[in-house]
Amino acid sequence: MAIEIVPLAKSDIPGAVDCVQKAFADDPYFQWVFNDPAQFNIQRNAASLAAHFEYGLSCNCPISVAKVSHVLNDQKATRDVQLLPGTIVGVGWWYSPQPASTPQTWSVWAQECLLSIRQFLNNVRFLGRGGLNIDRYWIWKQVQHDAHEALWKDQRGYYFCNMVGVSSQARGMGVGKRLMESVIERADQEGIPCYLESSKGYPNVTIYEKMGFRLVKEIECADKGDVCKLYCMIRDAKTKS
Numbered sequence: 001m002a003i004e005i006v007p008l009a010k011s012d013i014p015g016a017v018d019c020v021q022k023a024f025a026d027d028p029y030f031q032w033v034f035n036d037p038a039q040f041n042i043q044r045n046a047a048s049l050a051a052h053f054e055y056g057l058s059c060n061c062p063i064s065v066a067k068v069s070h071v072l073n074d075q076k077a078t079r080d081v082q083l084l085p086g087t088i089v090g091v092g093w094w095y096s097p098q099p100a101s102t103p104q105t106w107s108v109w110a111q112e113c114l115l116s117i118r119q120f121l122n123n124v125r126f127l128g129r130g131g132l133n134i135d136r137y138w139i140w141k142q143v144q145h146d147a148h149e150a151l152w153k154d155q156r157g158y159y160f161c162n163m164v165g166v167s168s169q170a171r172g173m174g175v176g177k178r179l180m181e182s183v184i185e186r187a188d189q190e191g192i193p194c195y196l197e198s199s200k201g202y203p204n205v206t207i208y209e210k211m212g213f214r215l216v217k218e219i220e221c222a223d224k225g226d227v228c229k230l231y232c233m234i235r236d237a238k239t240k241s
């Protein structure tokens with residue numbers, strides 16, 4: 001099987017949503033913020049993710065997908081038989097660096113308004129947030145904001161890995177690394193550091209260390225004794241422009 005890394009196109013959004021939902025189904029943060037499985041509405045969650053991808057595309061965020069391009073007749077590739085050409089098996093979504101001195105642009109502000117409207121319409125259409133624990137969501141937002149205030153010292157900003165996920169069938173094949181490298185290489189050329197947060201300590205911290213990240217802080221989102229830990233990692237640029 002050959003897998004290509006390509007920029008996300010609008011037509012890729014349904015496949016990217018499906019990939020993210022499967023890749024993060026056992027993610028500790030996901031399970032903490034959607035803490036009542038009986039309330040979880042997968043269609044509502046898909047609509048929310050699709051709205052976020054639309055937002056990311058409109059804001060020119062560096063978002064890549066790993067797509068099966070063709071299946072090779074390789075005896076060793078037995079685990080790939082289910083993956084048809086065109087299947088999205090990985091998603092890497094980054095935010096571009098935002099220098100501390102640069103205010104948010106009007107176009108990003110407008111896209112945030114549009115995202116809020118889409119989410120409101122999703123609430124109406126699906127009669128709620130589909131199991132999202134809104135108190136926990138805001139706890140996470142505050143903890144994340146405080147972490148960025150404490151850790152983001154570089155005035156030029158950081159390439160922020162918002163999410164990277166690879167389908168279980170395609171893990172350990174270098175797909176995650178290629179999704180990360182597509183932005184890391186650009187960051188190195190520009191001399192800009194990268195940043196990520198992962199709620200899965202094992203094996204992700206080791207995986208990201210192999211890509212040049214170092215663990216800088218462990219933060220906790222706590223709600224009535226139920227805690228979700230996040231591992232904050234920074235990668236310094238390898239070369240300066």
Ligand SMILES: CC(C)(COP(=O)(O)OP(=O)(O)OC[C@H]1O[C@@H](n2cnc3c(N)ncnc32)[C@H](O)[C@@H]1OP(=O)(O)O)[C@@H](O)C(=O)NCCC(=O)NCCS
Pocket residue numbers: 023024027163164165166167170171172173174175176177178196197198199200203204206207208210
């Ligand atoms: C984390 C994740 C994106 C990594 O993607 P992947 O395609 O499996 O990783 P790769 O195959 O590109 O491996 C990258 C490196 O990590 C190593 N690695 C991969 N899985 C590993 C594991 N379980 N334990 C230790 N090292 C591992 C690889 O050997 C490789 O190292 P190398 O460059 O020295 O060869 C993927 O496992 C995933 O989607 N996990 C679930 C969702 C998630 O947790 N996302 C991250 C949220 S921040």
